[in-house]
Amino acid sequence: MTASVKTGAISIRGVGKRYSEDAPWAMRGFDLEAAPGELVAIVGASGCGKSTVLRMVSGFEGPTEGEISLDGAPIKAPGPDRGFVFQDYGLFPWLTVAENVEFGPKQAGLGRAARRERVQEYLELVGLTRVRASYPHQLSGGMQQRVAIARVLANKPTVMLMDEPFGALDALTREQMQADLADIRRRVGTTVLFVTHSIEEAVQLADRVVIMTGGMSHGVPGHIRRIVDIELGEERDPTSTAFTDLERAISEEVHAKL
Numbered sequence: 265m266t267a268s269v270k271t272g273a274i275s276i277r278g279v280g281k282r283y284s285e286d287a288p289w290a291m292r293g294f295d296l297e298a299a300p301g302e303l304v305a306i307v308g309a310s311g312c313g314k315s316t317v318l319r320m321v322s323g324f325e326g327p328t329e330g331e332i333s334l335d336g337a338p339i340k341a342p343g344p345d346r347g348f349v350f351q352d353y354g355l356f357p358w359l360t361v362a363e364n365v366e367f368g369p370k371q372a373g374l375g376r377a378a379r380r381e382r383v384q385e386y387l388e389l390v391g392l393t394r395v396r397a398s399y400p401h402q403l404s405g406g407m408q409q410r411v412a413i414a415r416v417l418a419n420k421p422t423v424m425l426m427d428e429p430f431g432a433l434d435a436l437t438r439e440q441m442q443a444d445l446a447d448i449r450r451r452v453g454t455t456v457l458f459v460t461h462s463i464e465e466a467v468q469l470a471d472r473v474v475i476m477t478g479g480m481s482h483g484v485p486g487h488i489r490r491i492v493d494i495e496l497g498e499e500r501d502p503t504s505t506a507f508t509d510l511e512r513a514i515s516e517e518v519h520a521k522l
């Protein structure tokens with residue numbers, strides 16, 4: 265496993281979504297180019313269309329207008345090159361940890377020996393080899409989310425889509441998961457689109473933060489207000505002035521009037 269992956273370039277151009285013909289635009293005019301290996305966080309008030317963007321990149325929803333492509337190929341449907349991590353983990357409760365991680369590679373037709381190796385590799389990556397025979401309900405929330413991440417990465421996706429993945433975890437576990445995700449990302453090199461309600465989390469993890477605003481309840485489609493570069497290096501100290509300044513600036517944009 266190396267960080268030499270050069271695929272995973274996401275291009276979102278002029279994208280808008282309305283959920284039905286007579287519904288107002290949920291979001292519109294969304295433009296974003298994410299480079300291979302980049303982590304882009306999306307923040308913004310409830311209903312501005314953050315999850316809609318992720319679902320369209322996943323292929324579960326199609327855009328009403330505009331184009332989304334991955335490494336130059338238009339996205340038309342879900343595929344194993346894009347993995348989705350949800351807030352509620354989404355594990356199969358009737359399968360063990362190892363079987364959950366093995367699920368995707370098995371679906372893809374990988375042979376038994378290669379599957380075993382793949383499972384070992386990704387359980388090691390998330391530090392869970394010792395609970396491989398446990399069932400999800402026997403694990404803490406943080407551990408379940410690690411399994412979910414391993415399950416997604418075992419398909420070797422070029423893009424990981426994470427929708428408020430640490431939102432259900434307590435503060436300490438959440439901090440640990442953020443550190444682990446930063447580490448995993450350095451080792452795997454997957455492009456990540458990460459939706460969060462926590463501005464601190466966005467500044468902690470992202471290369472760039474997309475600030476969205478608007479939404480149907482505001483009478484205007486959700487849209488990008490600003491994209492902020494986070495140039496804080498790898499080791500980020502949330503108590504540093506540079507960190508808190510960025511956090512404050514983003515928070516002001518999120519809460520500013522339309």
Ligand SMILES: Nc1ncnc2c1ncn2[C@@H]1O[C@H](COP(=O)(O)OP(=O)(O)OP(=O)(O)O)[C@@H](O)[C@H]1O
Nearest residue numbers: 283290309310311312313314315316317479480481
């Ligand atoms: N399947 C759907 N059918 C109809 N409308 C939908 C559907 N999914 C989302 N919407 C609407 O689209 C708008 C954007 O929703 P979305 O979930 O993308 O926002 P969000 O920014 O992720 O919100 P939150 O932070 O609360 O999760 C909302 O007004 C929502 O009601």
